[in-house]
Amino acid sequence: MNYRYALPFLLLSATACSRKPFFQPDARVAYTTPLPPTADSALVTAGRHYQRGPLGRFVLGPHYRRAWAEPVTLPVFRPERLAPGGLKFVKMGGGFQTTSLTMADPAGHSYAVRTIDKNPEKTLPKFLRATFVFGAVRDATSAAMPYGAFVVPPLAEAAGVPHSSPRPYYVRPDETGLGPESERFQGRVVLVERRYEGKENIDGPVAGASDLDETEDVLPARYENQRDQLDGAAFVRARLLDMWLGDWDRHEGQWSWAAYPQPDRQRRWQPVPQDRDQVFFRFDDGWASWVVSKAVAKFRTFGPRYESIAGYTRNASFIDSRALPAVPRATYLAAARELQQRLTDAVIEQAVRQGLPPAVYAYEGPRMIASLKARRTQLPQVANEFYHLQAEEVLVAGTDEKERFVVERLNDTATVVSVYSLEKVPAGQSQGQLLYSRSFDPRDTKTVRLHGLKGKDEFLVSGQVRRSPFINIYGGPHEDMVRDSSRVTGLRKRTRFFDTARNNDFQRGSEIKDKTSHDVLSHAFDRDGSGR
Numbered sequence: 001m002n003y004r005y006a007l008p009f010l011l012l013s014a015t016a017c018s019r020k021p022f023f024q025p026d027a028r029v030a031y032t033t034p035l036p037p038t039a040d041s042a043l044v045t046a047g048r049h050y051q052r053g054p055l056g057r058f059v060l061g062p063h064y065r066r067a068w069a070e071p072v073t074l075p076v077f078r079p080e081r082l083a084p085g086g087l088k089f090v091k092m093g094g095g096f097q098t099t100s101l102t103m104a105d106p107a108g109h110s111y112a113v114r115t116i117d118k119n120p121e122k123t124l125p126k127f128l129r130a131t132f133v134f135g136a137v138r139d140a141t142s143a144a145m146p147y148g149a150f151v152v153p154p155l156a157e158a159a160g161v162p163h164s165s166p167r168p169y170y171v172r173p174d175e176t177g178l179g180p181e182s183e184r185f186q187g188r189v190v191l192v193e194r195r196y197e198g199k200e201n202i203d204g205p206v207a208g209a210s211d212l213d214e215t216e217d218v219l220p221a222r223y224e225n226q227r228d229q230l231d232g233a234a235f236v237r238a239r240l241l242d243m244w245l246g247d248w249d250r251h252e253g254q255w256s257w258a259a260y261p262q263p264d265r266q267r268r269w270q271p272v273p274q275d276r277d278q279v280f281f282r283f284d285d286g287w288a289s290w291v292v293s294k295a296v297a298k299f300r301t302f303g304p305r306y307e308s309i310a311g312y313t314r315n316a317s318f319i320d321s322r323a324l325p326a327v328p329r330a331t332y333l334a335a336a337r338e339l340q341q342r343l344t345d346a347v348i349e350q351a352v353r354q355g356l357p358p359a360v361y362a363y364e365g366p367r368m369i370a371s372l373k374a375r376r377t378q379l380p381q382v383a384n385e386f387y388h389l390q391a392e393e394v395l396v397a398g399t400d401e402k403e404r405f406v407v408e409r410l411n412d413t414a415t416v417v418s419v420y421s422l423e424k425v426p427a428g429q430s431q432g433q434l435l436y437s438r439s440f441d442p443r444d445t446k447t448v449r450l451h452g453l454k455g456k457d458e459f460l461v462s463g464q465v466r467r468s469p470f471i472n473i474y475g476g477p478h479e480d481m482v483r484d485s486s487r488v489t490g491l492r493k494r495t496r497f498f499d500t501a502r503n504n505d506f507q508r509g510s511e512i513k514d515k516t517s518h519d520v521l522s523h524a525f526d527r528d529g530s531g532r
Contacts, residue, residue, distance in 0.1 A: 023117065024049050026187035027170055029071050035172055042170045043071050046189050047117045050142035061286025063142040067364060072357035077169035077190060079103065079177040087111055089179030098277070099184050108200035113178065116146050116168065116189045143283040143299075145364070149191060149276040151355030152245065158347045159339055161238045162205035162258065162272040166193035196256050196272050206272060209258035216528045218257040218269055219322060223453055223527050224400050226421050226435060230257070231270045232327040236383075237335045238271045239320070243312045243382055244339070244375050246302030249278040250312075252319040252529045264433075271323070280368060304374035309385045318529050321395045326438055329387045336383035340376055348372045391444040396436060397525065398476075400454035404431050407450075407471055407495075409463025409486050415440045415471075417448055422458070445469045451525050452476040461486045461495055461511070468494050474523040475499035484509035498522050 025031060027044040035042060047068040052060060080086035085106035093100030093114065100114035118141040149166050156163035171178070173187045195201065202209050213221075222228045242250050250273070257269040280302045284293035293299040297311035306312075313320060352369050353361060375382075398405070402422035409415050416439045421432035440448055447470040450459065459473050461484040468488045473496065475482070480499065486509065488494040493513040497506060500523070501516040508514060516522065 023047075023119075026173060027189045028187065031173075031187065035076075039076055041073050041075050043073055044170045044189055045069050045071055046146035047142070050139065057286065059286055059288045060139060061143070061283065061289045063282050063285065063289075064145050064364075065142050067360045068142055068146055070357070070359050072359055074168050074170045074189065074357075077171045077175060077192070082192060083109070083111070087177075089177070092179070092181060099188075101179060101181075101185075102195065103178075109203075110195040110197065110201055111192060112195040113185070113190050113192050115185065116191055117141065118144075140283070143281055143289075144278055145280040145282070146189075147356050147360060148279040151351050151368070152276045152279060154347060154351035154354065155245070155343065156241065156273070158342045158344070159237065159241050160342065161234075161241050162196070162270070164193040164196065164205075164274065166191045166276075168192075196258070196274070202258070206258040208260065209270075210261050210267065211259035212272075213257055213259075215252040215255050215257065215319060216530075219252075219528045222269070222322075222399075223397060223525075226399050226401050226403075226423065226433070227266050228259075229266065229268055230323045231268050232324050233331050233335070234270045235323040236327055236332055236386075237339065238273055239316070239386070240332075240335055240339055240379060240383055242273070242316075243306065243309065243386070244343075244372070244379065245276075245279040246281050246300075246312075247276060247279045248281060248298040248300070248312050248315060249275075250316040250319075252316075252322075255319065302371060304371050306375065306378060306382055309382060310389060313386065313389055318526075320390060322397075324390050325394050325396050326436055327390075328438065329384070329391070329444075332383040332387040333380055336379040340379055343372075343376055345373065348376075388444060391440075393447045393449065394438075394440065394445055395449045395451070396438075397451040398435075398453050398455070398457060402455040402457060403435065403452065404458040404460065405450050405452065405473075407448075407459070407461040407463075407486070409461070409465045409468045409488065410439075412465050412467045413441050413443070415442070415448070415463075415465075415468050417450070417471075422456075440469050442467045442469050447472060450474065451523075452480055453525060454478055456480065459483070459497075461509075463487075465489070471495045473497045473499075474525065475504060476523050476525075477520070479503045479505065481505040482512070483507055484512040486511045 029043045029045060050065045050068045052065060083105035087103040087105055090102040090104050098114045098118055100112060103111045103113055153163050153165045169190050169192055171185045171188055171190055175186055176182045178185050196206055196212055197214055198212055202212050206212055222230060254275050256272040256274060258272055259267045259269050262268050282301045283299040284290040284301045297308045298314045300307040300311055349369055352365050356365055396417055398419060404420045404422055406418045419436035420434055423432060425432045449472045451474045453476045456478050458481045461471060464487040466489040473482060482497055484495050488511055493511055495512040496515050497512055498515045500520060501518055
């Protein structure tokens, strides 16, 4: 951490730990009085332990402390009533901060149950868990709107983005229907929602899909064969909705994908967002938290203005780069204009009023509505900035089958990259189906990375221009062919070839720089976000 942030961070930490960190003993306000066995609702607080005095609020920020400590009436969690035939425990979840589990109804439909409050203990090294750092990190949970996820469904519905419909519940202190670790949920406020993963969960917002899977399974399929493609246009719309909602935590694990059959046995995977825990995030409204937010761009306050589009893309950079390489600027702008038309004043007002508990709506609702309306007006500018962030360096990946990558440097403002299949090429033709095509302007795009992956791939580069993006070619583990007859004015070579030094048909042209080596990692490619 930069030295100029040290004092605010220490003050933030000390203030956060001015008392010993604790979880409220029970979410119910009158928890010392037994809850009647037949009670269907209870008066609860999501997290009254986030309350702070004047100094704490000044240094750390008010965040959503009032909403966390606000008594609200929630239904009591009764698994036997939440679905026809009831819900049964399946397995515990593996989240680092949220206590979660999966349940299922007799039809095999999956449901996620997770606590609204967080426990960051697992995110910290063991030697820090008993120190002031734990309290500082834990206090940041109050920057999340505890009831924000319940506002999203009507907005996502209007936007044309698939969604679940989460509901909040209070878990009785004697509830045992949550499996062998029921005690971890007892006395707490939880969120329950359908989990759209696996073919048995194809219905509702993903009706008509032929398959339904997680990112970690979809991306390997995408890179294994040429029949699986991600729907970039649908992903742009979903990502603009994320930014409009102030949801910065959209990493690859926050998405499912629904496959829809296309002609010629192709499958197009459409995104299904999950886990809306960080919508309407409010962080930099305190002195020290404001300073910290300058060092961590993603920690910004949801308000009338978008403070950092780059911050909203940081956690999603991996999946953004895999889902958006074919999407032109016009599609971003069209999606923004469509969202402006769909997200009407009436839709916004109804969603906020229905999603927030009445007591919380009284002081948070009008502010949230005003911010959403103001942010809607700015969506085209947001889309344009988002496009430019994605366009600066573009990843174009093939598959484990054979492809031909054709790079045509047409003029100073257009370098066209096309990818063709070399599998089952029709008689009389030199190449098969067009898999990808996009024109790149060097004013927007500095580098285009071409990954052949497995298969015997071909890379053909041509054209004479004064300006062009860098073309980085990564062949892959099999023998590849590279030909570059292009020429770009200037001393720097604008084509670079990364691969192992042997077993490639590589003819050097005047514009290509040989970056081959004996390291097999020279053409490494992360397929699923695991880093392997």
